[in-house]
Amino acid sequence: MTADLPLTRLLHAEAAARGLRDPDAPLPDVPEVFALVRDMPYARAETHDPADIVRGWRGTCSTKHELLAALLAEHGVGSTVIACTQEIVPPPGAAPELLALSGSEPVVDVHNYLIVHAPQGDMVVDATWPLAAAGAGLPVNPAWVWGEDQTIACTPLESWPVPAGESVADFKDRLLRERYTSEVLERRDAFIRAVGRLFLAGA
Template identity: 80%
Template sequence: MTADLLLTRLLHAGAVWRGLRDEAAPLPDIPEVFALVRDMPYARASTHDPAGIAREWRGTCSTKHELLAALLAERGLRSTVIACTQEIVPPPGAPPELVALTGGRSVVDIHNYLVVHAPQGDMVVDATWPLNAAGLPVNPAWVWGEDQRVACIPLETWPVPEGESVADFKARLLRERYTPEELERREAFIREVGRFFLTAR
């Protein structure tokens, strides 16, 4: 465990600045840390550095889970980042603006989530979608020892090897499995979804 909890303090400061926490409040516990990361807007950060992600207060499935894994590690909790292929089709009830972005066709992607090695046993954790993402698979709370819902239907699944960057592992899988045309469509979709969540109120 990192005694000074620098990353947790940075998360707390960002939450205070946004009116989400009181400045004098104790540092957030792990369930609240999860909630703060989950509720960051779904949009690409410019970095994969956990401190940079926390400062920008945004992330996609990869960067949110890189940040969350680092925050958990500060509390002495190990986790494994998982990568899986998926085909994105907005579920019934998703905002019509998001449904329109797919053009009625599935969008390929590599999704990331965590397996947290908690004292109660391994638990699946997925902080991808903010609580206000109506119609999308949101996890409303961290419950120790209980698996959360993965934000997609995984097709193929791999643990990201220890020591390999999540970004490099994901980029390699994308190149191996999808055509340039599929990847171009994926990039456009993620960019537009990010704009939607950054402007949504």
């Protein structure tokens, strides 16, 4: 564990500035760190730097889990980022913009989540969707329970651990380019941007 927990301190300060924590409260423990990252709006961060993700207070599955992995490391908890292919089919009650973009074909993507190497054993952790997304029928993990697997925010088709030393973004981009056409990826990007606009509008 890093004694002064600089990233956790930054997370606390940003959460307090946004009215999400008491400025005088002790630093968040691991379950609350997870909750704060999970409840950041789902939208693309400007960079993959953990501190910048905290300052921007937003992230997708890749940047949220890069941030969460860095925060967990400060608390002495190791983790592995997992990448998996998926097909997204918006639920019938989804926003018309999302339904129009998905059309009759699923939206393809590479999803990221964590395998956390907890003292109680490895556990699946997925902080992708904020609690507010539950109303839209998206799979939300309401709490961190040590040693218990969480629900992955998709049905994985193929899965890989992101190799040590390789950036999550580069690994994800390589998988996407190897498996899908440019037209399919353009539709994916439009869909993700639309989801981000919807979440930020409600933030």
